[in-house]
Amino acid sequence: MKDMDRAQIPGEATEYTQTYADGTQRRVFVTGVETPYPHGKLIVSRTDTAGIITECNQSFVDMSGYTEAEIIGQPHCLLRHPDMPAAAFRDLWETVKAGRQWNGYVKNLRKDGGHYWVYATVVPNVRNGNIVGYTSVRREPSRENVASAEEQYRSLS
């Protein structure tokens, strides 16, 4: 994955270097600006078994700030925010690879360094008994549950 481009981040931003499960690293910039979740919508995407995005809906595009062409073919950790503990994603992958459904509150990183909170559910796509990919559906969380998740993730980071 390419590093984020500082020139595309408006205003003040903090720089982080993220290290992913496969050992690769990416430089990201975080502004602290939150984009409110659009009422009534679902953000939907699919990945292959390696977590590479194969499909996403317009709400995914709108909220992430990337174009669809910039999203398809990228690993899902494109949206990983440095405030999210690695343990949450480890748990997610262990759960869905075992064929089970995962739910949790996730702070996603936008292309412009801002973020948005979602309540995410990830399910394995089982076809003829085999997992062929994963579908993730995000919906609007309550502010109360976001506040609890923030506190929990701070203690894990």
Added chain:
Amino acid sequence: MTINLTVSPSFPNERITDWYIFNTWLQRALNLPIHLELYDSFGAQRAAIAAGKVDLIYANPFDASLLVREKGFQAIARPEGQPDEMVIVTAADHPANEIPDLKPGTRVACSEDPCVNTVGRILLEPANLGTDNTVELRRETYIQVARAIMRGEADVGFLPVEAFEALSSLVKRDLRILVTSQLHVIHHVFLVGPALHERAEEIAALLTGMHETEKGRGILEALGAHRWQAVHQEDVEFMIDIISTLTQ
């Protein structure tokens, strides 16, 4: 052998005759005796499905999941456009302006429609409202849901967009939409049961070509659609995966 066709009870009452006309058209096109049974409740229809009394069905997305995954039905077509969306409405003079303004104890009027109720519950989550801190008032019809709000018996109500739009302007004047779902990903589908799998391709071709004749177009318009669009197995599997994320 008589084939049994049914339609999800979520369609407006004024379309009952149009579904009978559709059934007559389908019987003639397939040269097959087809009995149309319209159930007046979701529960009665589910019981008929469980008893194996359904061979063809225009199903809501939630029943489609059950029929495909557990009963061996095959999805073949859906109306073009027209994803299933719903609204949460309140009385025009209710103090809540948006969902997060709603408080624990909110009285929710809803029908038995599993799709509308599931999506409605999801849209209440931003207010931290669930079945444990709201009062649910079940009503038999969508119009009764609207009436429950107008009479002050309920704070909010769940309605399909189509049912809300079909309300009279007098009723709509007394209601206000708090949120409209924009899911875009779930929709009714036409399914063929195991007894007709051999003819599934033929039925799919008939439906997807229905708009090409004047008569077919007329029936489709009466049912509120323009044309049928082919549905592939993976399309419906994907929809079922999405529904499974909404029902936990």
